[in-house]
Amino acid sequence: MTADKPDGADPGPRAASVGQPRGNLPPLELYVPEPRYRPGDAVDYSHLEIPEAGAHSRPDETCPPVETRPLCDGLVRVLDEENRAVGAWDPGLDPDTLRRMLRVMALTRAFDDRMYRGQRQGKTSFYMKCTGEEAISVASAFALADDDMVFPSYRQQGVLIARGYPLVEMINQIYSNRADRLKGRQLPIMYSAKDHGFFSISGNLATQYPQAVGWAMASAIKGDTRIATSFIGEGSSAEGDFHAAMTFAAVYNAPVVLNVVNNQWAISSFSGFAGAERATFAARAVGYGVAGLRVDGNDALAVYAAMQWAANRARANAGPTLIEHFTYRAEGHSTSDDPSAYRSAQEREEWPLGDPVARLKAHLVALGEWDDERHAAMDLELAEQVKKATKEAEKNGILGHGLHHPFHTMFEDVFEDLPWHLEEQAEQAIRERRTKWPNWKEFSE
Amino acid sequence: MSDEEAALSLANAASRPLNMIEAINEALDLMMARDPDVIVMGEDVGYFGGVFRATAGLQNKYGKNRVFDTPINECGIIGAAVGMAAYGLRPVPEIQFADYIYPGLDQLISEAARMRYRSAGDFTAPLTVRSPFGGGIFGGQTHSQSPEALFTHVAGLKTVIPSTPHDAKGLLIAAIEDDDPVIFFEPKRIYNGPFGGDYDAPSKTWKTHPGGKVPEGYYHIPLGKARMVREGSAMTVLVYGTMVHVAEAVLAAKGIDAEIIDLRTLVPLDIEAIETSVEKTGKCLVIHEATRTSGFGAELVSLVQERCFYHLEAPVERVTGFDTPYPHSLEWAYFPGPVRIGEAIDRLMSE
Numbered sequence: 202m203t204a205d206k207p208d209g210a211d212p213g214p215r216a217a218s219v220g221q222p223r224g225n226l227p228p229l230e231l232y233v234p235e236p237r238y239r240p241g242d243a244v245d246y247s248h249l250e251i252p253e254a255g256a257h258s259r260p261d262e263t264c265p266p267v268e269t270r271p272l273c274d275g276l277v278r279v280l281d282e283e284n285r286a287v288g289a290w291d292p293g294l295d296p297d298t299l300r301r302m303l304r305v306m307a308l309t310r311a312f313d314d315r316m317y318r319g320q321r322q323g324k325t326s327f328y329m330k331c332t333g334e335e336a337i338s339v340a341s342a343f344a345l346a347d348d349d350m351v352f353p354s355y356r357q358q359g360v361l362i363a364r365g366y367p368l369v370e371m372i373n374q375i376y377s378n379r380a381d382r383l384k385g386r387q388l389p390i391m392y393s394a395k396d397h398g399f400f401s402i403s404g405n406l407a408t409q410y411p412q413a414v415g416w417a418m419a420s421a422i423k424g425d426t427r428i429a430t431s432f433i434g435e436g437s438s439a440e441g442d443f444h445a446a447m448t449f450a451a452v453y454n455a456p457v458v459l460n461v462v463n464n465q466w467a468i469s470s471f472s473g474f475a476g477a478e479r480a481t482f483a484a485r486a487v488g489y490g491v492a493g494l495r496v497d498g499n500d501a502l503a504v505y506a507a508m509q510w511a512a513n514r515a516r517a518n519a520g521p522t523l524i525e526h527f528t529y530r531a532e533g534h535s536t537s538d539d540p541s542a543y544r545s546a547q548e549r550e551e552w553p554l555g556d557p558v559a560r561l562k563a564h565l566v567a568l569g570e571w572d573d574e575r576h577a578a579m580d581l582e583l584a585e586q587v588k589k590a591t592k593e594a595e596k597n598g599i600l601g602h603g604l605h606h607p608f609h610t611m612f613e614d615v616f617e618d619l620p621w622h623l624e625e626q627a628e629q630a631i632r633e634r635r636t637k638w639p640n641w642k643e644f645s646e
Numbered sequence: 647m648s649d650e651e652a653a654l655s656l657a658n659a660a661s662r663p664l665n666m667i668e669a670i671n672e673a674l675d676l677m678m679a680r681d682p683d684v685i686v687m688g689e690d691v692g693y694f695g696g697v698f699r700a701t702a703g704l705q706n707k708y709g710k711n712r713v714f715d716t717p718i719n720e721c722g723i724i725g726a727a728v729g730m731a732a733y734g735l736r737p738v739p740e741i742q743f744a745d746y747i748y749p750g751l752d753q754l755i756s757e758a759a760r761m762r763y764r765s766a767g768d769f770t771a772p773l774t775v776r777s778p779f780g781g782g783i784f785g786g787q788t789h790s791q792s793p794e795a796l797f798t799h800v801a802g803l804k805t806v807i808p809s810t811p812h813d814a815k816g817l818l819i820a821a822i823e824d825d826d827p828v829i830f831f832e833p834k835r836i837y838n839g840p841f842g843g844d845y846d847a848p849s850k851t852w853k854t855h856p857g858g859k860v861p862e863g864y865y866h867i868p869l870g871k872a873r874m875v876r877e878g879s880a881m882t883v884l885v886y887g888t889m890v891h892v893a894e895a896v897l898a899a900k901g902i903d904a905e906i907i908d909l910r911t912l913v914p915l916d917i918e919a920i921e922t923s924v925e926k927t928g929k930c931l932v933i934h935e936a937t938r939t940s941g942f943g944a945e946l947v948s949l950v951q952e953r954c955f956y957h958l959e960a961p962v963e964r965v966t967g968f969d970t971p972y973p974h975s976l977e978w979a980y981f982p983g984p985v986r987i988g989e990a991i992d993r994l995m996s997e
Contacts, residue, residue, distance in 0.1 A: 212823075217682035218734030233710040239693070326784035326974070377975035385975030388786030404788025405746060406718055439717035441749060469694035470715050543694045600784070605975040615970050622939065626968045633985040 234473030244547035254281035255288020263519035273483035273493035279502035284567040296570040306335040333531030336501035336557035344508035352413035352431035368590035378598035406437035410446035417457035436467020456515035464530035469543040486523035498528030659861040669811035673818040688740030720750035744779035759802030782835035790972035792936035809890040810857025816867030833887040842895030872916035875906035881929035928959040938966040960997030963990040
């Protein structure tokens, strides 16, 4: 069996398989997309077509899908250069609502910053920030009813925070500690919170898209009034699940809002690898017979307005909507990623649609409803709130320091009941522990 | 093992220590240089060079026509590879994690695996699907799975799993040269160094391990040939991937004179090596990290029972991961580590 002798002798290079060129036809060429900027490059976004705020009309929420075509190629924007809310898409929110929205967005950012540091300090294995994308999840959550069902990807922590899910619970999950409601089973940030209308996050991409459609169909089957919504990144819109979801949504006129968060980057692959050089993501909607909207994802009012339009449409049995949120992933894909290896650091600075928190703040200031002092005080307060929640969660342990769930829980929930083989394996796991540490006791014992 | 490694080094090629990523990168580089039909494709494999860096530098060297990023669509990655193979290319698609291969299964199982059979050789699918697999890196249930048994169960697919940088290079070259579709699972826990199963111990590198010595230039290790890790008489241990090193460490610690066979290729399997060894030792231990029920271990146990029954002095033992998804915080309780393996060894030795 150790016959690795040179039957492996070098067979020599192979000749290429090439067809015979025909006549004077030009040789075919493979096109492989390439992003405009790589590390060190100066960034210029002047090629982006960005309509003025307020430029788009707002069609009736029950219009035929094809009437949304101009909105699929354009960009719904509400906040203008002077930080005013303008045009038909201005949702007309009162200052209290705007301040609450700003607060949740700022809290989401503060939470991300602290959890990122926690991962760097070794308190957990992994974290994913949503920096620069806070408006998309938070303003969407504000526009939805609290009991509408959200099928998130891994960057919609803002929905949970907007719906008042306890930060301590989120951190328990991130630390995989003994209080983690998911029993330490899931990678950090893969939350699940049914009581907050938040579906279990999968690490597999886009799987939640057809599921959201199915939930919406179920709601329709039962004559319910709740709708479903789902979020995926532009990169994962390449998955077949996207097509499945769109087809089912169109066929059954499902009361669902499907969101594509186009943050330009899928780890190191720019949006061109999901088709962005050929068409907008929103433009796909019309081909399926679904309404489409393309919205400035860093404009909380535009996001709110788009989600509100689509939710009203779904609730009126007028059909599904695909919303493309045009934004920028300001940070790495995750704590395992270093974007300086593949994109220009200037991109974030030059992003022409600004920062969603700063823009909403500036709007409130322009309205005379907010100021720098109050904002600074709020940031301090939120940082303190997150710190307090972190300390609270740390009492339940951090990853890899023993305060995890009892070993038997590893075998529970594979099925509703434990079959004999899992009972045996559970006993095995506990016996192994005792062998390794004879004095070991589970905290629950 | 060192003797055998020397035998593998073919001719008088100089060798030097590489980690498994570097060895894989070198195999890809070498095959791209030798065969203009070899192309590399997958998520993040181009400019970035792959999330584990296995394809680093290849796009720069061979151009975007032959090394390119793909959309996040595993069905498309494998389906397009089947089409490229139909043209006559030899694609080497990467699936970023084995846990993400499932959307590509129809293209693999119904298409690539059956292409030769259903077209009576009119079309073939000589693709090599590379994918990091296995746990031990706190990857949770979507970055830790060992789905090899799903593929060994499919008629028409070959499944290869290296356990050293040396083997990774030689086996990957053989897989790319093979005219049938090959699933090439890379045990990511040992990308940077062998792992003896003690997660509290400091990480090792490949620098001082004989299997980390990788010859320069071309060599291939035939698919279907196991590697004798260690000769012995007390029992035969059938193992592959990360678990080769865990088994080696546990058996050494217990002072057992075991014969350890690294299968390298699950399909086609080196049945001759298995039979010869079990007939000699009379005892057999099968180890894998994957879940137990219907795992590849079940196949191995059956084969040993069918073919070596009258030589067996004890029931064949099987040590595996548990039949649960790979947990995050209890990863090391899940992992078939020294205690679980040790218990099985004790049972075998007490017979």
